[in-house]
Amino acid sequence: MRKIGVLTSGGDSPGMNAAIRAVVRKAIFHEIEVYGVYGGYAGLITGNIKKLELGSVGDIIHRGGTMLQSARCPEFTTKEGQQKGIEQLREFGIEGLVVIGGDGSYRGAKALTELGFPCVGVPGTIDNDIPGTEFTIGFDTALNTVIDAIDKIRDTASSHERTFIIEVMGRDAGDLALWAGLAGGAETILIPEEKYDMNDIADKLRRGNERGKKHSIIVIAEGVGSGMDFARQLKEETNFDTRVSVLGHMQRGGTPTASDRVLASRLGAKAVELLLEDKGGRAVGIVQNRLVDYDIIEALNEKREMLDLLNLYKLSQELSI
Numbered sequence: 215m216r217k218i219g220v221l222t223s224g225g226d227s228p229g230m231n232a233a234i235r236a237v238v239r240k241a242i243f244h245e246i247e248v249y250g251v252y253g254g255y256a257g258l259i260t261g262n263i264k265k266l267e268l269g270s271v272g273d274i275i276h277r278g279g280t281m282l283q284s285a286r287c288p289e290f291t292t293k294e295g296q297q298k299g300i301e302q303l304r305e306f307g308i309e310g311l312v313v314i315g316g317d318g319s320y321r322g323a324k325a326l327t328e329l330g331f332p333c334v335g336v337p338g339t340i341d342n343d344i345p346g347t348e349f350t351i352g353f354d355t356a357l358n359t360v361i362d363a364i365d366k367i368r369d370t371a372s373s374h375e376r377t378f379i380i381e382v383m384g385r386d387a388g389d390l391a392l393w394a395g396l397a398g399g400a401e402t403i404l405i406p407e408e409k410y411d412m413n414d415i416a417d418k419l420r421r422g423n424e425r426g427k428k429h430s431i432i433v434i435a436e437g438v439g440s441g442m443d444f445a446r447q448l449k450e451e452t453n454f455d456t457r458v459s460v461l462g463h464m465q466r467g468g469t470p471t472a473s474d475r476v477l478a479s480r481l482g483a484k485a486v487e488l489l490l491e492d493k494g495g496r497a498v499g500i501v502q503n504r505l506v507d508y509d510i511i512e513a514l515n516e517k518r519e520m521l522d523l524l525n526l527y528k529l530s531q532e533l534s535i
């Protein structure tokens with residue numbers, strides 16, 4: 215392989231830039247040319263493709279977002295859209311593509327691979343919801359952003375003796391809410407992977423009040439539902455008054471943590487290694503701090519390993535009695 219491409223797609227996440235940098239530098243180290251596809255699959259279809267040099271990725275390792283921009287592109291879910299993309303890649307002489315993104319982006323990569331164009335997926339999403347890897351690029355940064363917000367909200371909650379409901383992102387996955395809730399000392403954490411009982415939550419709040427607790431923090435994952443709806447339901451069923459804080463898109467931005475930068479560098483470089491070995495249709499990941507690669511198609515069909523998450527959930531309950 216002499217020329218490869220790289221794109222970022224779907225929701226952006228902090229650390230994507232570090233991954234792009236790793237792809238570019240690793241490829242150039244091996245005397246491979248690298249092309250950046252701008253604007254995700256939309257840019258692939260229109261041919262928004264430019265050659266990247268060592269300097270193109272200078273001064274980006276510490277920046278959030280993605281220098282290649284990202285986009286959602288419904289046209290790419292069609293065979294025609296995918297064929298157009300492949301034509302553009304062939305026009306530039308590109309023989310393999312690194313796709314940095316979430317599971318939607320992986321589906322695009324899978325489609326290209328099935329059409330004979332080798333792609334490697336790199337997990338970039340704050341949701342941590344990609345099967346086959348324990349961590350995705352951006353999760354750690356988002357987690358720290360959420361904890362910072364929880365700590366600040368805790369100050370005001372404590373001053374006013376209030377119960378706060380904090381809604382965090384994560385799509386259908388509870389990872390961000392669970393890790394943030396545990397690290398932020400939340401009394402209650404609601405994740406889509408586990409059912410909750412409103413009466414148990416109300417009992418816990420009452421017990422806390424009786425013990426003289428000044429405030430309570432409830433963290434709810436967006437996959438469970440909206441924080442506002444939950445607050446209304448809690449009020450109706452238990453008469454508890456709460457304040458709701460929806461953290462929103464701030465969770466997707468910010469300077470990537472050291473951990474995300476290192477992860478992104480390792481995974482980006484690994485993706486290039488696979489393409490150099492002519493291994494398309496793979497996804498890279500990290501399991502027990504070791505780099506792994508696996509079939510991207512299988513990954514999409516598999517369920518995520520839930521044991522660690524559920525153990526963590528159990529621990530969070532034990533520590534917040």
Ligand code: ADP
Binds near residue numbers: 256287319339
């Ligand atoms: P993420 O990668 O963060 O999960 P999306 O789900 O929005 O984000 O997917 C990003 C893009 O990937 C979509 O806009 C679309 O272009 C492409 N994509 C998603 N699903 C498919 C699919 N089934 N086939 C081909 N391309 C897809």
